[in-house]
Amino acid sequence: MEPDLPSRDPRDRDHRELRSSEWYTGDVRNAYIHRAWMRRGVPSSAFQGRPQIAVANTASDLTPCNAHLGEVAQSVKNGILEAGGIPLELPVVSLGETQVRPTAMLWRNMAAMATEEMLRANPVDGVVLLGGCDKTIPSLLMAAGSVDLPAVVVPGGPMLTGTFRGQPLGCGTDVWRLSEEVRAGTLSEDDFLRSESAMIRSKGHCNTMGTASTMGLVAEALGVVVPGLAGTPAPDSRLLEGAHNSGLLAVELVRQDRRPSTFLTKASFHNAIVALAAIGGSTNAVVHLLAIAGRLGIDLTVDDFERIGADVPLLVNLQPAGRYLMDDLYRAGGFQAVLREVRDLLDPSALTVTGRPLVEHLEDARIWDADVITSRETPLLTHAGIAVLRGNLAPRGAIIKPAAASPHLLQHRGRAVVFDTIEDFRARIDDPDLEVDENSVLVLRGCGPKGYPGMPEVSNMPLPQKLLERGVRDMVRICDGRMSGTAYGTVVLHVTPEAAAGGPLALVQTGDWISLDVTARRLDVELSPEELASRTPNEATLAGFAAPTRGWEKLYVDHVMQADTGVDLDFLVGSSGSKVSRESH
Template sequence: MTLRSQDWYGGDGRDPYIHRAWMRRGIPGDAFDGKRPQIAIANTAGDLVPCNLHLNEVAQYVKNGVYEAGGIPLEIPVMGLGETLVKPTAMLWRNLAAMQVEEMLRANPVDAVVLLGGCDKTIPALLMGAASVDIPAVVVPGGPMLNGHFRGELMGCGTGVWQLSEEVRAGTLSEAEFERSETAMIRSKGHCNTMGTASTMGIMAEALGMTIPGLAGTPAADARLLEAAHATGRLAVELVAEQRTVSKVITKESFHNAIVALAAIGGSTNAVVHLLAIAGRLGIDLTLDDFDRIGANVPLLVNLQPAGEYLMEDLFRAGGVLAVFDQVKDLFDPSAQTVMGVPLTDFLGEHPVWDRDVISLREDPLQDDAGIAVLRGNLATRGAIIKPAAATAELLVHRGKAVVFDSIEDFHARIDDPDLDVDADSVLVLRGCGPKGYPGMPEVANLPLPPKLLKQGVRDMVRVCDGRMSGTAYGTVVLHVAPEAAAGGTLALVRDGDIISLDVPNRRIEVELSDEELAARRPPFRETGSFAHAERGWQKLYVEHVQGADTGADLDFLVGSSGSVVTRESH
């Protein structure tokens, strides 16, 4: 087998000389002889990505494994996307990070790549980029932080913020106590310890076959993560020998398994937009309807916040991801492969559940039907989604008057007004938060409730938005509405007082207006004026080319594969 890297290092002449000479900085002399594969380690660690800080240590263990197996490890920094820090939203740069991964893997002499990610957008970006180049690849999820505790109770990062901040607004928790909880929430390295987007996407990587089975969900502080990182380095060398590229591992059947897993774990709604984008890079026809068709009747088995009680450390203790997969093995597609070269189902069947409060058995699930529900109607002609597992059951069928906000800034300016015309039956509508409108589709759909209703004891309302919500959030939230308001969706035409009907069992979301009335309406300037008007840089490129949430919010010119071949000489 001829290694891809030999296109740079092999042969005589000026170009191979330059490529080899500039890399001879302590690398073994036989590194360029065509027998030792060059293994990239795409590392998303950075001081401004606190959830991924420990990946520098993980990378060292991957390197050890690569060397042990005869390869040459080469670390490639990947732009960090710190979910809690970057403004306006980390999602704005997911596609840019994916582009960087794609371009750097294709442009450099590497034969395979180990993808190190944790925080929400990093694993999706890494998989999108690697899929586009289609060289051998494998993921090491960074893992969740240890459990937090506050006032003697479990405190999940993210979910605790939403819960406690609402208590402050309701007047039942002091600002001083709220501030004191900060030090209790984050107590170790790792990403969010709830079943948020970070944990979900690590598990999705495993369900897609892109990790060593059993690795996803290993706590960041657990020494077994480093052991698995070492083993992954060895595996990466094997992937080159077998030419087990991304497209040979991830198939349509792999997405079937990921959708089953997403429902069983009560995973983040953000997984929908990320899985659609990864599929788009591979040319796989995955649609919103697949999520409803495959996942609708899958039981919820994992009792984790935000839909349940426990945290990721408890899931690992109770048997881990493979114990969950065992319970729904019959729903998996047995043909879907893994980076190990055999189907995922080959690893299932012998993983007991050690704590049935955390992981329910199939015959006694937390919920019978836990998948993401895809809604359609005149308010979402291309679809919207809701996570029934995180919603209030009584609100899954609901009718109420719309209270409309034209932007998140408009919302913040008015939601605390005691004179706001809103009651418990109202439907809060937030628009201008889609991929084009904000830009970047921020996690704002789980709107805080009006204080005057919180003081009355109201803790959930129907909310409708063209943006996303954090995977750590909860509530009866209809999100990812497509087309978004900024792309001409009906959401742009809704007015205060319009009746919105939600019927999750029948998968409908409607504004009760005739086609004629909708056709006669125009969005007000106060709304269109709030849409993104980027004039330069990445934001301009993004707004002009980003697609809708219903297809993954990728850029139109990035859909599909670029391949690994470089057609122009460097010198």
């Protein structure tokens, strides 16, 4: 049963009027239908000037890192009710990084689109966004930026640290490390499998500085999280307290009409980039921040990560760039202690969801363990930000994370060993007859947004077994895909344009000399322009590119943009016409 469908542009109305009142106010048939179907024990006062707050919840048993968000949602609801609002839980698309095939990144834009449309379609005045696992916070923020309803993020928080044989386990990072030791013959398969039950100790997302941890912290630096909440471990009762306070704040946001567009500016993204460098955060944050900025119509480019972040010091000693894990960061003073150390690098004009500047929330922060959070005077690295490389292999850029790389490989020249697809790589990498040594450069293509599709986390290629057995633990690797934020190594990734979009990576041949110079920000294949222009992709390369014929994958491949602009769909970028513009009810 559907009510009649008048529509009107809310930009013509007084913003102090609740958006939901257009559904619920009056004695006409439409208002009757909207109220009656929502009554079910709800008093009539629920529809009389009380903000309707959606709790967009990515909880799912198939997203194990977010499975506890139902409990968090209840605390949010309690806060909303205390503040006089009406909480309305809204399950939204949930992406389990370890479960979804072919890659969760294929569905990030779909999740953002679905959340945006559900917020636009329903009688809600504001939203609390509950996320944790890698793609959930980015997709929620992309949606919030597009629909521009008052919004606040509650990160689900990291898990507690598990141990194996007395040693702490870094979720993700130690999977890569231990699996390589098995291939090297220094760890038995039985011992590797025994560590499995110890890897995930509690509820929560990865406890390393992977993408999930990075995006929770970066969201606070952006200003969309209650200051001090990001990084709170998932089992910690203070997460529920923060969730309750976020519910209280959501009602205030509606009453003050404090929407993302009123406080998220280029300055907010400046602070996010500073934070990303200081924490040694995931390279995936680059594509996510570019996409979020794109939804808001903010002119953020990949070069801003270089300009703003390159000289920011690394202060957080966490895996994969360091030693400790997320619950150590929290006990050592937390994210705010890190931000306080780089306060002079932050833009003081950037506001937060509280209505106050980010820098005003840092006064009481302190470092309680200087081995986990170093002081500004004694950083782990003096120049830790993401480095943007250019050259004839990456005309529109590629990135590398120096904090996770081997210093001796940051300037390197070696012969290419080329793999046309991830299947080709898996079939040949451990071939004893593969012509490869520690000076070779491993090149994997066909893994970009269009080529795979979805830009999977395969850039941190496992090393050849015969080299592992000789003690080699890092090599230069180049790919048009992504890598897990929990991964490490000298990996050049996000090569743009990707091979499937006509990028020169499609033209590299095994035996070509490749030079990497991170200091000079260069990535080149040592071929003349004439030689490159004369080449065409081989049949195996072309055959490996995705060619979907229907459904979401077809829409995605036809419209997805490249890594340097955030891997969003081209028709979703920009603020013009993307806000809440019509209510049909």
